[in-house]
Amino acid sequence: MNKNKNKKFRSLTFSVAVAFLSLSATVLIIANTLQIYFNICTQRDLIAGRQKLIAQEAADTVKGYILEKSEFLKTAVKVGKLINTDKSEQKLVMEKILGFNQAFRQVVLLNSKQQQILRQSRLSNLLSGQLTEQIKKRGEEILPEVLQGKTYISPVYFDSITSEPLIIMGVPVKDSLGNFQMIVLSEINLKFMWDIVNPIKAGENGRAYVVDSQGALIAFGDIGRVLKRENLLHLKEVAKFVSDSCAYNEGKIKMSKGIMDTCVATTHAHLGTPNWAVMVETPIYEAYAPILSSLNLAAITMFSCFGFSIVASHYLSKRITRPIIHLRDAAEKIGQGQMNTKIEHESFDEIGQLAEGFNQMVEDLQKTTVSRDALIKEVHERKNAEQSLEQTAEKLEQANQELKNFVYIASHDLREPLRKITAFGQLLEKSLGNKLEGDDAENLKFMVDGADRMSQMINGLLTYSRVNTQSQPFQTVDLNKTVKELQKFELSVVLEEKNAWIEIPSPLPCIEGDPVHIRQLIQNLIANGIKYQKKDSVPEITISSKPAADNMVRIEVSDNGIGIVPEYQNAIFTMFKRLHTRSEYEGTGIGLSVCKRIVERHGGHIGVESIPGKGSTFWFTVPRAKELIIAEIS
Amino acid sequence: MKNKQIKLVMLLLILCLLPNGCSKKEKVHRVGILCALDYISEIPDSFKKEMHKLGYIEGTNIIYDVKNTNYEPEKEKQILNKFVKEKVDLIFTFPTEVSMDAKNIAEGTGVPVLFTFANIEGTHLVENIRCPGGNITGCRYPGPDLAAKRFEILRELVPTAKRIWIPYQKGYPIVTSQLEVLYPLAEAAGITLIECPAANAEEIEADLQARETSGDPGIDSMLIIAEPLGVTAEAFAVFGKFAFEHKIPVGGALISAGGYDSIFGVNVNLQSAAKESALLADKILRGRPAGTLPVVSAESFFQLNYKAAQKIGIHPPEGLLSTADELIH
Numbered sequence: 001m002n003k004n005k006n007k008k009f010r011s012l013t014f015s016v017a018v019a020f021l022s023l024s025a026t027v028l029i030i031a032n033t034l035q036i037y038f039n040i041c042t043q044r045d046l047i048a049g050r051q052k053l054i055a056q057e058a059a060d061t062v063k064g065y066i067l068e069k070s071e072f073l074k075t076a077v078k079v080g081k082l083i084n085t086d087k088s089e090q091k092l093v094m095e096k097i098l099g100f101n102q103a104f105r106q107v108v109l110l111n112s113k114q115q116q117i118l119r120q121s122r123l124s125n126l127l128s129g130q131l132t133e134q135i136k137k138r139g140e141e142i143l144p145e146v147l148q149g150k151t152y153i154s155p156v157y158f159d160s161i162t163s164e165p166l167i168i169m170g171v172p173v174k175d176s177l178g179n180f181q182m183i184v185l186s187e188i189n190l191k192f193m194w195d196i197v198n199p200i201k202a203g204e205n206g207r208a209y210v211v212d213s214q215g216a217l218i219a220f221g222d223i224g225r226v227l228k229r230e231n232l233l234h235l236k237e238v239a240k241f242v243s244d245s246c247a248y249n250e251g252k253i254k255m256s257k258g259i260m261d262t263c264v265a266t267t268h269a270h271l272g273t274p275n276w277a278v279m280v281e282t283p284i285y286e287a288y289a290p291i292l293s294s295l296n297l298a299a300i301t302m303f304s305c306f307g308f309s310i311v312a313s314h315y316l317s318k319r320i321t322r323p324i325i326h327l328r329d330a331a332e333k334i335g336q337g338q339m340n341t342k343i344e345h346e347s348f349d350e351i352g353q354l355a356e357g358f359n360q361m362v363e364d365l366q367k368t369t370v371s372r373d374a375l376i377k378e379v380h381e382r383k384n385a386e387q388s389l390e391q392t393a394e395k396l397e398q399a400n401q402e403l404k405n406f407v408y409i410a411s412h413d414l415r416e417p418l419r420k421i422t423a424f425g426q427l428l429e430k431s432l433g434n435k436l437e438g439d440d441a442e443n444l445k446f447m448v449d450g451a452d453r454m455s456q457m458i459n460g461l462l463t464y465s466r467v468n469t470q471s472q473p474f475q476t477v478d479l480n481k482t483v484k485e486l487q488k489f490e491l492s493v494v495l496e497e498k499n500a501w502i503e504i505p506s507p508l509p510c511i512e513g514d515p516v517h518i519r520q521l522i523q524n525l526i527a528n529g530i531k532y533q534k535k536d537s538v539p540e541i542t543i544s545s546k547p548a549a550d551n552m553v554r555i556e557v558s559d560n561g562i563g564i565v566p567e568y569q570n571a572i573f574t575m576f577k578r579l580h581t582r583s584e585y586e587g588t589g590i591g592l593s594v595c596k597r598i599v600e601r602h603g604g605h606i607g608v609e610s611i612p613g614k615g616s617t618f619w620f621t622v623p624r625a626k627e628l629i630i631a632e633i634s
Numbered sequence: 635m636k637n638k639q640i641k642l643v644m645l646l647l648i649l650c651l652l653p654n655g656c657s658k659k660e661k662v663h664r665v666g667i668l669c670a671l672d673y674i675s676e677i678p679d680s681f682k683k684e685m686h687k688l689g690y691i692e693g694t695n696i697i698y699d700v701k702n703t704n705y706e707p708e709k710e711k712q713i714l715n716k717f718v719k720e721k722v723d724l725i726f727t728f729p730t731e732v733s734m735d736a737k738n739i740a741e742g743t744g745v746p747v748l749f750t751f752a753n754i755e756g757t758h759l760v761e762n763i764r765c766p767g768g769n770i771t772g773c774r775y776p777g778p779d780l781a782a783k784r785f786e787i788l789r790e791l792v793p794t795a796k797r798i799w800i801p802y803q804k805g806y807p808i809v810t811s812q813l814e815v816l817y818p819l820a821e822a823a824g825i826t827l828i829e830c831p832a833a834n835a836e837e838i839e840a841d842l843q844a845r846e847t848s849g850d851p852g853i854d855s856m857l858i859i860a861e862p863l864g865v866t867a868e869a870f871a872v873f874g875k876f877a878f879e880h881k882i883p884v885g886g887a888l889i890s891a892g893g894y895d896s897i898f899g900v901n902v903n904l905q906s907a908a909k910e911s912a913l914l915a916d917k918i919l920r921g922r923p924a925g926t927l928p929v930v931s932a933e934s935f936f937q938l939n940y941k942a943a944q945k946i947g948i949h950p951p952e953g954l955l956s957t958a959d960e961l962i963h
Contacts, residue, residue: 095953102933102959122934122957124782126815162774162931163763191933224917227928228764 012324016317024309032302036295043291051202051267051287055280058200058208059269062219062278065193066169066271069186070151072100073171077184082109082173087118094120097184103192105166106131109173110183114139117182130160131187134168146172146183153274156190156212163227165190165218167274193219194226197278206282209259213275215242220259232259232279237266241277255284323351327358339366408465415458422451453588460590464575467517467597474602476625477515479508479522479555483543486523491530500530500539508545509553510625517598518622522557524591525618529559531585532616537561551629552604552621563612572608595620660695663919665724666717667700670710670732673865673889674751675702677728680905681750684912690919705803705862707731714739724748724918726911729775729862730757730808737770746770746924750911751902753777753860754929756811763929771918771927773910775902777860780934781812784886784900785819787936788857791897791948792883795854797826799882801838801873803863804831812859828853835868842876851880858886858896867891881946888937888962895942898950902932903959935959 080093152170173182210219215233258264265287345355425448610616733749749772760766874894888899940963
């Protein structure tokens with residue numbers, strides 16, 4: 001418990017929310033990543049395909065441009081009269097070639113030995129020299145090509161003044177038998193190709209350009225860069241083409257630095273003849289726009305879903321933990337004693353059932369608590385009553401004690417003056433003797449008798465009060481011995497006077513009690529048996545014992561006296577209760593009250609069974625001697 | 635509470651206006667165009683059309699200040715100074731001499747110069763074609779080559795001509811480079827070149843008048859080279875009339891004035907030159923330094939006035955007819 005107290009509180013709501021969120025995020029990320037991956041693959045192939053298509057179309061256009069020139073030259077040499085004709089005819093053919101298209105800058109007619117027969121130019125003769133130099137330079141490669149009947153196309157070279165890219169195109173001139181006779185070479189200005197390359201678009205901002213087999217830029221929208229004779233070998237795609245122009249272009253899109261020094265998706269298409277390539281570049285942001293768009297969409301979707309997950313996780317965690325929190329709060333409230341607390345629940349699932357169970361438990365607990373409270377209240381009331389009773393008993397005891405004290409003090413203090421009255425009364429009776437007459441003597445006698453009776457009564461009261469005030473500790477009392485001592489001392493006179501005899505059929509038991517009081521008790525009962533006798537009857541007293549419940553013993557003192565009528569049998573134990581006049585039987589009416597008090601002090605009971613005229617049996621119960629009890633147990 | 639609401643509304647308004655306020659306003663470019671030759675006065679319009687194609691809408695994102703002169707050096711300098719003072723975004727000038735003036739005046743001012751129809755040979759207009767240097771670029775006029783080509787065509791049309799009369803603006807800078815090309819060709823062909831440097835049409839008239847009065851004009855053909863005087867209507871009317879009266883073929887630049895026509899012209903295609911110039915202007919206006927843009931070469935354009943040739947009894951050969959880019963008949 002203490003260990004748990006030391007642990008930091010971890011919110012279940014938070015844990016559930018985090019768990020749900022983590023799960024959602026994981027699923028989202030995996031799903032989106034897969035989607036993005038496959039999307040990128042698909043889009044990349046699409047972009048590559050589209051770009052390759054554009055490049056191929058551009059290559060076809062450029063190739064078509066060159067082929068057109070080639071075909072025209074071939075047709076012109078076939079149709080025109082160049083063999084076995086004069087120069088003017090040849091010149092006309094060449095001028096017609098020049099006139100066909102501005103791209104034909106110069107036309108040169110060579111004989112089979114590659115010697116120049118004629119030259120026609122759109123330029124002045126001043127600028128025609130470069131072609132001658134090129135023909136000389138490339139003479140060895142021209143003839144083999146042309147002899148095979150092919151169209152010769154030279155590598156690109158640049159005009160020394162204008163920096164415009166040029167090529168030489170050569171076709172054979174054959175006679176009717178197909179024999180090679182001459183060569184027609186034409187210098188073609190590639191600047192006129194720019195107009196067909198420039199409009200080639202690769203997307204919105206894509207570019208197309210043409211490079212030769214050396215990587216030289218020969219056609220591009222920004223003609224300034226062509227005029228600068230830029231070589232683009234530093235571009236990966238160009239370098240790839242230059243290094244292996246025959247390699248199959250697998251059509252995969254590549255990202256690299258483009259002609260504008262920006263990152264582009266690039267591909268190329270090889271023309272074949274001439275050995276050029278059309279490069280197509282699309283800015284990476286444009287090429288991958290669909291991918292970016294798809295990424296954006298995926299990101300938006302993911303973030304939306306994530307947002308939804310947050311809301312959902314919050315909602316679900318709250319929904320799951322709210323009843324639990326209610327349970328916790330309710331438990332706390334119940335712990336604080338608010339037993340009327342109840343959990344409000346909306347769901348009817350396991351949590352709802354738990355809440356229901358909790359409510360039921362609280363209800364039961366409430367009932368139990370009510371019972372307990374009632375019990376506590378009752379106990380409390382009883383305690384109060386007991387306390388009140390104790391207080392009353394205490395007060396009563398106190399009052400009783402005060403009364404006892406009063407009785408004792410009164411009887412003790414009254415005895416002295418009364419003794420004086422009795423003594424002086426008796427002295428007076430003796431001194432006066434016969435001097436008194438009539439009523440005076442009788443009055444004096446009454447006075448002495450009264451004082452004597454009062455003295456007896458006071459003694460009786462004193463005895464009665466001494467039962468409680470002058471008691472001894474309980475001890476084993478042998479009743480046989482007690483009776484014998486009574487016969488010997490206190491009752492010897494009266495036994496003798498009345499000729500009474502005491503019979504003890506079987507030995508009496510030892511009891512636990514105050515020996516003085518027990519002696520007084522037995523003395524009173526025996527004396528009563530002797531006193532209340534029919535005239536001339538010999539008192540016979542029988543003392544016997546019987547075991548009683550609760551380790552008590554019942555002692556019975558039977559007599560053969562006058563007996564007691566049943567209606568007075570209970571009243572005889574009341575103080576000062578007398579059934580007979582003084583003239584019939586002497587007495588103060590205190591003796592049985594003293595007996596009763598002694599028996600009660602010993603925890604026993606006293607009673608009488610009597611048949612008027614035949615005798616009475618006074619019985620009482622007292623505790624057996626402890627020694628006897630122990631002996632029996634052992 | 636009210637204050638809070640007002641603040642919120644104001645904040646929203648500011649946020650709404652912020653993008654507009656912060657967005658870059660499209661710049662309105664100002665281009666000063668100085669056409670210093672009537673003969674090529676169609677270039678500005680062609681240039682504007684090409685610029686329009688490139689997205690420059692006059693009055694919207696571009697303003698042209700077009701000035702026309704006809705070889706008036708002082709006025710031209712004033713105009714160029716004005717352009718520089720006004721810090722135009724581009725000075726577009728043509729032909730050669732005014733382009734040279736523009737280069738000098740704009741040098742160090744940061745105002746780029748774009749030329750067309752200007753001869754770069756012998757004028758020091760640019761350092762070289764591939765990298766012009768300074769803050770200038772343009773569309774080259776191949777003056778010497780065209781002069782040679784004109785000479786060659788004239789010879790082909792009039793093979794018998796041994797004396798070729800060449801009028802030109804006295805002191806015009808590019809004349810020398812053309813004459814330097816022509817003299818060797820003429821010499822090789824056994825032809826005499828007769829120069830007629832003049833300040834204006836009157837001086838040309840005086841020269842021709844003197845030939846008239848001498849009884850023999852001493853001219854077999856007339857060649858117009860690339861310079862401003864020969865292509866003015868006044869000057870051409872003078873020597874066109876003289877040529878017609880004496881059945882002397884006139885060629886070099888295609889021109890009609892006073893009811894007289896030249897029989898051919900070899901020039902650059904003005905529309906092509908305007909287009910090339912517009913492409914360069916676009917790059918300059920987009921911030922590319924003019925000096926780094928290679929000079930482009932305008933393509934030559936051969937026009938043959940077959941009708942005019944026939945009037946004076948010249949029958950152009952089939953080959954010339956074939957190579958002519960434009961045949962007037």
